[in-house]
Amino acid sequence: MSDVLALSAGCLGVLALVQAVTFAVGHRIGRYNVVDVAWGLGLALVSLVCLARSQDWRAWALAALVTTWGVRLSWHIWRRTRGGDEDPRYARLLDGAGTGTVVRKVFVTQGLAQWFISLPVQVAAVTGPPGRVGAVVAVIGVLVCITGITVESVADRQLAAYKADPDRPPVMDRGLWGWSRHPNYFGDACVWVGVYLVAASVWPGVLTVLSPAAMVWFLVVATGARLLEQHMSGRPGYADYQARTSFFLPLPPRRTT
Incomplete structure (x- = not known):
């Protein structure tokens, strides 16, 4: 202690x-x-x-x-x-x-x-170092974290390219942004869930679960996605984008009629 x-x-x-x-x-x-x-x-x-x-x-x-x-x-x-x-x-x-x-x-x-x-x-x-089962959990955490860094980096680059395009449409729906309205926040969440899994591979790391939970809450509710949705809601075409695109978790675009 x-x-x-x-x-x-x-x-x-x-x-x-x-x-x-x-x-x-x-x-x-x-x-x-x-x-x-x-x-x-x-x-x-x-x-x-x-x-x-x-x-x-x-x-x-x-x-x-x-x-x-x-x-x-x-x-x-x-x-x-x-x-x-x-x-x-x-x-x-x-x-x-x-x-x-x-x-x-x-x-x-x-x-x-x-x-x-x-x-x-x-x-x-x-x-101390994890046992066999803990090592598997830790490796999974590392992979989740790497996935999160990759998703967040790609999403940020795609958004920067969109903003630099003088002929861009009113709503960014290219690449990862066609599968999630907030892929950068999703990637960030994956990073800290992965970090938690690495820590949770050895007791008492599992007790730190409120830390990734707080990060996800910040990203989704407090200062992240929900707040940005309020700001973007009046943009032309955004309602259609919301109808066909997952809010947070990347999923194939939905068909709209």
Whole structure:
């Protein structure tokens, strides 16, 4: 117990430093959506801190997977948002807010969310190697995670190509987006379900189930797909797109009459 508490405290300290630096950058440039860039990087750093604690093959796998996922996602968000205006979500949330409110609502909240989401990685670092059945579960988790990284990366590239096309249709329904209205969020969810399976291959990793559940809730309900659906609902052709395309889980397009 003392091992996991010490590691968890260290991870929390690293995330606090990441959020402090991110706040300083956001305050300087006048845009707090820079916190989105720090999301993946912070989780990648946690996985590396955990790797320094454990040399088990699961720790190496999680460090490689989470770092690949986090660096790619942060790079993608930075390229997409650099030089732009403040994200409307943060503009509404922080309208008239003072510095203390900004720190609490955005940076402290995200740092705690990163710490909670990363609990499976932390627990995996302080448990021993899995047995035969556990090893199978861990390998399945690695494969699910790789699938998620691939789906999210392909979906992001397809969406970027769509946005760069001057003759694009009003609704993106190409490639993976023809099978799911939110394939990037689905891929992200797979990453953290896979991370959980790796951790759950050794007791008490199974107890961290609320971490991937929270991530899926964020992606589907709180700040992800449902919120984006509200924003997109008035776009021409979007209702037809909703009728023929799965909401989250990629499925063959439905026929519409």
